[in-house]
Amino acid sequence: MAQQQPAPSGPAQEARAPARRFRPGRRTGVALLVLAAALGAAYLLFAQPLEVGVAAPRHGVPVEVYGLGSVEARVVAVIGFEVPGTIRELHADQGDRVAAGALLATLDTRQQAARVALAEAGVTQARAALEEAGSGLGRAEVVLAQAQRTSARRQELARGRIVSEQLAEEALTAVETAAAERLQATSRVHVAQANLEQAAATLARERTLLDQHSLTAPFAAVVVTRHRERGAPARAADPVFDLVDPDTVWVRAYVDEALSGRLRVGQPASIRLRSLPGQAFQGEVARIGIENDRVGEERRVEIACRDCPADFHLGEQAEAVVTTARLDQALLVPHAAFEESDARGGVLWTVEEGRLRRRRVAFGHRTLDGQVEIPAGALPPGARVVAERPRGLREGRKAIAKPSEGGAR
Numbered sequence: 357m358a359q360q361q362p363a364p365s366g367p368a369q370e371a372r373a374p375a376r377r378f379r380p381g382r383r384t385g386v387a388l389l390v391l392a393a394a395l396g397a398a399y400l401l402f403a404q405p406l407e408v409g410v411a412a413p414r415h416g417v418p419v420e421v422y423g424l425g426s427v428e429a430r431v432v433a434v435i436g437f438e439v440p441g442t443i444r445e446l447h448a449d450q451g452d453r454v455a456a457g458a459l460l461a462t463l464d465t466r467q468q469a470a471r472v473a474l475a476e477a478g479v480t481q482a483r484a485a486l487e488e489a490g491s492g493l494g495r496a497e498v499v500l501a502q503a504q505r506t507s508a509r510r511q512e513l514a515r516g517r518i519v520s521e522q523l524a525e526e527a528l529t530a531v532e533t534a535a536a537e538r539l540q541a542t543s544r545v546h547v548a549q550a551n552l553e554q555a556a557a558t559l560a561r562e563r564t565l566l567d568q569h570s571l572t573a574p575f576a577a578v579v580v581t582r583h584r585e586r587g588a589p590a591r592a593a594d595p596v597f598d599l600v601d602p603d604t605v606w607v608r609a610y611v612d613e614a615l616s617g618r619l620r621v622g623q624p625a626s627i628r629l630r631s632l633p634g635q636a637f638q639g640e641v642a643r644i645g646i647e648n649d650r651v652g653e654e655r656r657v658e659i660a661c662r663d664c665p666a667d668f669h670l671g672e673q674a675e676a677v678v679t680t681a682r683l684d685q686a687l688l689v690p691h692a693a694f695e696e697s698d699a700r701g702g703v704l705w706t707v708e709e710g711r712l713r714r715r716r717v718a719f720g721h722r723t724l725d726g727q728v729e730i731p732a733g734a735l736p737p738g739a740r741v742v743a744e745r746p747r748g749l750r751e752g753r754k755a756i757a758k759p760s761e762g763g764a765r
Contacts, residue, residue: 406753409744409760410707411689411730419681419721421619423609423657427629427672430658431575431601436594437463438568443588448597450582454573461584461596463569472566475559482555486548493541500534507531571596578602580670605668606642607661609676610654614699615722618680619644625659630673637664641678681721688727689743702728705742705749706735707757714751715739 441463448460507527514524577599584596607627611619621644627637638661645656659676694702701718720729730741742749743760 404754405710405756406712406746406748407756407758408705408707408712408742408746408749410740410757411687411693411743412759413685413687414683415685417683417686417688417721417723417729418679419618419683420724421611421615421678421680422724423611423659423676423678425607425609425657425674425676427668427670427674428606428608428658429600429602429670430604430606432580433574433577433599434595434597435460435571435574435599436592436596437461437571437590438592439463439468439565440589440591441569443584443586443590443596446582446584446586448573448579448582450579452579453602454577454579454599456573456576458573459570460573460579461571463590465566465569468562468566468569472559472562475555475562478555479552479559482548482552486545486552489541489544489548493538493545496534496538496541500531500538503527503530503534573599575599575601576603600670602666602668605661605664605670607639607659607674607676609657609659609674610649610652611657611678613648613653613655616644616655616657619655619657619678620680623678623680625676625678627659627661627664628675629664631669632665638662639664639676677724683721683729686721687730687732687741688723689730689741691726691728693741693743693745694728695745705745707740707742707755708736708738710754710756712742712749712751712753712755713739 443461444464445462446460448454448458454460507524507530510519510524510527513519514521578601579597580600581598582596583598584590584594590596619641621641623641625639625641627639628635629637639659640662641657642660643658645658648655657676657678659678689704691697694704695714696703697719701716703714703716706713706715715735717730717734720731720734722728735741740757742755
């Protein structure tokens with residue numbers, strides 16, 4: 357077992373005692389050295405000029421608005437028969453292109469064809485009755501004319517007392533009777549004429565109903581959907597085909613309200629389809645909606661495509677970029693260059709006469725890559741905008757401007 361050594365005593369203990377004494381002068385010296393180093397670093401940091409990247413004007417800058425939407429058509433028709441029946445023939449299917457007036461489908465026409473034949477017989481019968489009534493009118497007119505001549509002779513003979521007054525009166529009565537018969541014959545002609553017109557109207561109606569057993573294309577179209585098959589019953593107005601006019605296919609895109617104020621009909625646009633992401637198609641704004649999406653806060657824009665594929669697919673997702681303006685020369689800075697900002701403007705740093713200044717400016721145009729235009733006249737002459745904010749920015753500090761990585765283009 358180790359023996360515990362006794363603590364040293366005497367002169368040796370007294371020699372080590374001064375090493376544990378507090379010496380304030382030494383700590384004060386260290387603190388002064390640290391403070392001097394900090395002041396030196398601060399001097400080097402803030403007194404030396406700060407090198408900053410500044411924005412340079414760019415030329416031919418497109419101002420664009422992005423919209424996401426889908427392929428749609430302006431002219432869409434859901435068509436069906438106007439009368440009920442059983443589908444007998446179908447002449448078109450999905451994807452077919454049909455001409456205006458082309459026969460698409462027919463119903464069973466046997467019953468309606470019989471009604472047309474019956475109506476045609478009614479017209480024939482009514483025409484014969486009219487001819488008979490006309491003949492009766494002709495006979496009545498002949499009888500009346502003969503009675504008038506007989507009465508005239510007898511009236512003349514009665515004045516010469518060659519015949520009796522009674523015979524003259526009988527002749528007048530015969531004229532009146534013949535006139536009444538002619539009036540009745542005329543009425544029978546009018547009735548027969550009305551019956552013929554009614555029969556003709558009935559025939560026209562039945563023929564119209566027969567025509568409605570055939571379904572034709574109202575315009576040159578592409579068949580999108582066929583809802584019925586041969587032998588299926590169809591009620592009046594039941595959809596049989598969905599048609600679209602291929603010349604009216606466009607992209608319906610939705611644009612942020614905050615960016616839609618500069619949209620105009622006729623502005624050029626670039627379109628990308630989900631199925632062909634590597635291709636860009638050209639178009640132009642055809643219509644701007646007058647009612648916004650209240651929930652999504654977006655504006656609807658229809659864009660006509662000039663060179664999109666002929667084989668379109670309604671509902672396919674599409675992206676559209678509309679060029680609303682093109683700036684001949686613009687000073688653009690990234691949004692990150694602003695220390696603070698709101699919807700109208702923000703605060704950024706500038707280099708003016710070799711020193712840093714903070715300036716509040718209004719926003720101009722915005723680009724799709726996050727750049728913000730500084731409007732002309734928003735800054736003092738000669739001011740350069742700091743596009744990249746390094747550490748050490750301080751009001752009044754000397755600065756050396758250098759082109760930023762996104763320099764003039």
